[in-house]
Structure formats: C-alpha cells, structure tokens
Amino acid sequence: MVEKKIYEFQEPEAAAPKERETMAAKRLAGVPASGTVALSNLVSHMKSMGIDIVSFSMGEPDFVTPENIIEACKTSLDAGFTHYTPSAGIPELRKAVASKAFSDNKIHCTAKNILITPCKHAIFMSAMAFLDPGDEVILPDPSWVSYEACIRLAGAKPVYIPTKFDDNFIIDPSHISLAITPKTKMIVLNSPSNPTGSIMPCETIKEIAKIAIENDLMVLSDEIYESIIYEGNHHSIAAVPEMFDRTITISGLSKTYAMTGWRLGWAIASEKNMKELDKLQTHSISCCVSFTQPAAVEAITGPQKDKDDMVKEFKKRRDLAVDLIRDIRGLDVNVPKGAFYLFPRYDSKVKSEILCTKMLEEAHVAVTPGSAFGPCGEGFFRLSYAASEAQIIEGLSRIKRFMLSL
Secondary structure: OOOOOOOOOOOOOOOOOOOOOOOOOHHHOOOOOOHHHHHHHHHHHHHHOOOOOEEOOOOOOOOOOOHHHHHHHHHHHHOOOOOOOOOOOOHHHHHHHHHHHHHHHOOOOOHHHEEEOOHHHHHHHHHHHHOOOOOEEEEEEOOOHHHHHHHHHOOOEEEEEEOOHHHOOOOOHHHHHHHOOOOEEEEEEEOOOOOOOOOOOHHHHHHHHHHHHHOOOEEEEEOOOOOOEOOOOOOOHHHOOOOHHHEEEEEEOOOOOOOHHHOOEEEEOOHHHHHHHHHHHHOOOOOOOHHHHHHHHHHHHOOOHHHHHHHHHHHHHHHHHHHHHOOOOOEEOOOOOEOOEEOOEEOOOOOHHHHHHHHHHHHOEEOEEHHHHOHHHOOEEEEEOOOOHHHHHHHHHHHHHHHHHO
16 A cells, blocks of 8 residues: 655745835835934033033033023923823913913914924924925025924925025015915925024015915914024014914023923913914823923013023124124024024035034034024024124134134
8 A cells, every 4th residue: 555645835035125215104205314413412422531522413402491491491390280281282382372472472362272282293293284295385585494394294295495695694575475375285394584684674574474375375384592692583473463363482491591400381372373283282281390380480471581681692692703703614503593503604615514513523613503493594604603702702712723723
C-alpha cells in the first residue's frame, strides 16, 4: 500500500513590515517647526555649555512683570481661586478688555464679544474655526512665523503679498486686490509688525477694509504690540464701519506688561464668530489659568506707569541699536515705529539662515534669519532689542567684527 503523503500548505514567510518614517499626521508635513523657538532652544543649549551668547532672537521683554500684577495673582491664589473659570474667561476680565478695546481702539464691543485665551492659541483657533481646506489666506511678506503654520494646519493656503524695505514694509492695498481669487477667505494683518516694527497708517487700513467688504473677506488682525508705539498711532481695523462682524482682533498682555510666561490674551469678535471660537476653546484648553485672570484685570485697570516706563526704555534701546547698526559696513536698517524689533538688510549673497548660523557659531550672537518670516525676508535678519543697553552694545560690536570678516 502506497503511503499517502499529505502536503500541508506553508504560509510564505511574511516580509518584514516597512518601518514608517513617522507616525505624524499628513497635515504636519508642510509645517516647519518654529524658527524662532528652535533658535531659542539652541541658544539655551549653548549657554548651558558655558558659551557666552548675546541673544537678540526672542520676542520677549527682559523686564519683570510689574509688582502690582504679581501681587494680584498672589492674592487670588491665597483666596483659593484655583478652579475652572467660564470657558470665555471671568466676567470681570472680559468687561475690562471690552472697556479697553472701546476706549483705546474705538472697537464697539461688550464682554459678550471677548474670549480670554492665549494669543497664539487665538490665532490657531481662528484658523481652525474659519478656514476650510483649499481656502486661501492673504498675509504680508515678511510676517510672523506662525501665521503660515496655522493656515496650513487648517488645510488652507497662504498667499504672500510682498512688502518692501524702501516702503518701510507697509502693505500696498493694490497688491491685496491683485492676490484675491474665488478661493480667498481671509486677510491677516499685524500692526505694529513682527518682524519689521512697521505701523500701518489709518488710510491704508481703511483701504484694506474696503477691499475686505467688497470681496466678503474676513480679517484676522493681530494687535499684540498695540501699546508699544514710539511715533504715530495704532488703528484697529475692527473700528472701521462694517468691519466688526468680519474681523477677529487678537491682543494680550505678553508684550505690554512683560507677561510672556503668563500666556494670557484675548480675541474680540462678533457674538456669532465668538460662539465658534469658544466652541474650540471648550474642547482644547477649557479655559485660561484661573488665578492669573484677576491679575490680568489689575494689569488693564491698575496703574500704567511701569508699562509707560518700559515703552520709554524700548525707544531708547531702539535709537541706540539703529545708530550702532548704521555704523556697520554692509548693514542698513529702517527706524521702526513700534514693537521691539529691527529688520536689518545686509549686503551679501549669503542666505540668511547660513549667515545667522555663522554669526552664532563665530560671533556668539543670536539673531533670527529673515527667511523664517517669508520669501521677502531673505537678505535680512531680525534683531530683538528687548535686551539691556550693555547687551545691545556688546552684541552689535560683535556683529560689526563679524560683518567685517565676511
């Protein structure tokens, strides 16, 4: 009898699974890390190794938060004010912000139009709440690094409009008109500007408002530097007739009161738009830190002398830094009217990222490459003069030697 052989089917050996390069969502693929934060982290690392770095890289006042604000925070802690607040913020703070916006900015609003939230989070939520994939957003070039990131995370497309050194980086409204397509949804404004320190004239704002109304566009107006102004006046586009309902106004305490670590700011919008922003807030951070909010009320309604003194000091530093830069061969700079940044143009074909890396490695001075702020930023670097006069003098003397070495 012939033995019957049973052949069992053998599963082929499975190929080793291909290792993914990353588990990250695809939406992050086109979003670079923040150039300013990355540089700050590198500077901190170099300092921890004992290297003497003069840093002009971060947009952060070097002053201490005024004492009356700190005391108000301590008082709220001592009173046990450590639990959740309403998602939109405590009523006293919302009323204080609305009163400030009306008196200082001529924005007709009430507490119902105010959402207390960190400024950057307000910008992120504005993108997520009002932009759909495929929408286009017009923003000035150069502009702050995170606008583009927030736009791309929402699936929308940034459309840069160029500004020029010789025009003090002021937006030409006609360029906005030329950039509008059927997909355009929003215009981003930032005055005073990061990185250029430019302030938009009232007439320019009115022209942009007219364009927004005629084309049914929203405006995201970042006004975080509104109180740091040396010449001229700040103007809010939400105060222009017919613009309040289509504008999200962002501002806060970080720069004005040296409160960057407190992460407190606000958004101002129509009740309809505020409802959408608050919906995102409830599903993300829930609310801002409770015991900091009474301190914010004190910041807005209390004595303003410390704030005014900081602005005077910033102006002195600006004037010092401008004079020193204009004495450096190969550099030219405008005199900014607000914020605490200079945006020097340099006379070299070296890419700004390479130039700034070499400056950090060889001169031990940290500045931010202009290219981080958009295509028109190439050939420039950003220097924050939120530093002591001694640091400004030392840092710019190093930059002078470095530029000579090129």
